[in-house]
Amino acid sequence: MGVRVKPSIFVGRFIVLAFAFFCLIAVVNIFPLSKVMTVQAAVGRIAPRNPQTINMGENTPKQNSTQTTVGSDFIGNKFELADLRNLYLAPIDKQKIWAMVRKKARSQQKRVLVTGGAGFVGSHLVDRLMLMGEYVICIDNYFTGRRSNVEHWEGHPNFELVRHDVEYEYTAEVDQIYHLACPASPPHYQYNPIKTLKTSSLGTINMLELAKKVKARFLLTSTSEVYGDPEVHPQKEEYWGHVNPIGPRACYDEGKRVAETLTYAYHRHDNVDVRVARIFNTFGPRMNENDGRVVSNFILQALKNEPITIYGSGTQTRSFQYVHDLVDGLMALMNNEFKLPVNLGNPDEYTIAQFAEYIRNEINKNSIIKNLNATEDDPQRRQPDITRAKNEIHWQPAFTVKQGIQETVEYFKINLPSL
Ligand SMILES: NC(=O)c1ccc[n+]([C@@H]2O[C@H](COP(=O)([O-])OP(=O)(O)OC[C@H]3O[C@@H](n4cnc5c(N)ncnc54)[C@H](O)[C@@H]3O)[C@@H](O)[C@H]2O)c1
Numbered sequence: 001m002g003v004r005v006k007p008s009i010f011v012g013r014f015i016v017l018a019f020a021f022f023c024l025i026a027v028v029n030i031f032p033l034s035k036v037m038t039v040q041a042a043v044g045r046i047a048p049r050n051p052q053t054i055n056m057g058e059n060t061p062k063q064n065s066t067q068t069t070v071g072s073d074f075i076g077n078k079f080e081l082a083d084l085r086n087l088y089l090a091p092i093d094k095q096k097i098w099a100m101v102r103k104k105a106r107s108q109q110k111r112v113l114v115t116g117g118a119g120f121v122g123s124h125l126v127d128r129l130m131l132m133g134e135y136v137i138c139i140d141n142y143f144t145g146r147r148s149n150v151e152h153w154e155g156h157p158n159f160e161l162v163r164h165d166v167e168y169e170y171t172a173e174v175d176q177i178y179h180l181a182c183p184a185s186p187p188h189y190q191y192n193p194i195k196t197l198k199t200s201s202l203g204t205i206n207m208l209e210l211a212k213k214v215k216a217r218f219l220l221t222s223t224s225e226v227y228g229d230p231e232v233h234p235q236k237e238e239y240w241g242h243v244n245p246i247g248p249r250a251c252y253d254e255g256k257r258v259a260e261t262l263t264y265a266y267h268r269h270d271n272v273d274v275r276v277a278r279i280f281n282t283f284g285p286r287m288n289e290n291d292g293r294v295v296s297n298f299i300l301q302a303l304k305n306e307p308i309t310i311y312g313s314g315t316q317t318r319s320f321q322y323v324h325d326l327v328d329g330l331m332a333l334m335n336n337e338f339k340l341p342v343n344l345g346n347p348d349e350y351t352i353a354q355f356a357e358y359i360r361n362e363i364n365k366n367s368i369i370k371n372l373n374a375t376e377d378d379p380q381r382r383q384p385d386i387t388r389a390k391n392e393i394h395w396q397p398a399f400t401v402k403q404g405i406q407e408t409v410e411y412f413k414i415n416l417p418s419l
Helices: 007-030 033-042 081-085 094-099 120-132 186-191 193-214 250-270 294-303 323-334 352-363 387-393 401-415
Strands: 111-115 135-140 159-163 176-179 217-223 274-279 308-311 317-319 342-344 349-351 369-372
Touching (some): 111 120, 176 323, 193 217, 274 323, 317 352, 323 342, 323 387, 342 387, 349 352
Parallel strands (some): 111 176
């Protein structure tokens, strides 16, 4: 027997349900999902980057996505790309650049030491810190770096440039130390392997001693080279690596491994507050045109109408990240509580042969591609697993390789008049 429902009760239930539905719609409109996620991410950490701009795990760069900003509001390092380009793609106008520096009261300003700050990556980091209004001390021995990379800041009241070799002690009252000093390209670090080892070992000890003394937070720029010629793919931070300790690359690979060991020894023994970034291949404006790295080599060869040279068969793989993504990652790590090593790289993986073809098609379709003898201990596969970076510091690359290559080409055209 069916239960008969009075029409008035039915209408009443309908009104209650309709009211509940209306309330639900109102709540979702007031607190959209993206806002809820941002608030969650902000609790103790930083917000995720704009998901539309993420370029992940593809073998070809996305053709349509173009970044117009760098950084994040949560760290306070967000800037228009168009403004940043004034620092490396336009004739330097100090007044215009200095006018972009945010004003901060001394009490709000961080004092930041950047070792290797006149180098390729270091100079972009210095730019961002300066624009944020921090007080920046840049030390460099100019082995591979150039004073011209940071000369637009010389004379600014928030900036000090010090010629110093990190192999020797250095003291300054600072809150944060970004320790980048170390040649990064194979011809440069192999030029004097003993000096490279001293820079990585003694240089890191000196900077950790300073961090201990002044209670500064210390960030080491380590490298994917700590994984050597990896047997695990892609490389996660838990992988201990496969390094030849006596090969020609060992001065750099083992130097960085000992630098990591020192970093965690000072953390365990002396409670130094440490961060370790394992950086994968990075490219961009201010790369040293003579440093023999694959991106600058290929771009310059294509621009000069010379053969694009591949060492070995070209089946070895690499992943390339644009320098502004790396700077975002370094700052996200420094301003986060996570202490274990974090991979910073773009997981888009290319074979070197594919990449050579890509550069040829983008820059000079007449270039020929030429294979030379393979170099010793050249890693066969290189691709970061960036799950940890995504989960722990809420970072992932935003620039496509295409956009980065375009800016880098523009930079070389402006700065190498012989082209
Ligand atoms: N660019 C990359 O693809 C990449 C990849 C992995 C790791 N890294 C790491 O990032 C850091 C920066 O690399 P980069 O590409 O800017 O290289 P870079 O050679 O352009 O910069 C290194 C800077 O350190 C300075 N330096 C070297 N030895 C020094 C010393 N003893 N004392 C003081 N200064 C010294 C150089 O003059 C230069 O300015 C390095 O530690 C490197 O190992 C870079």
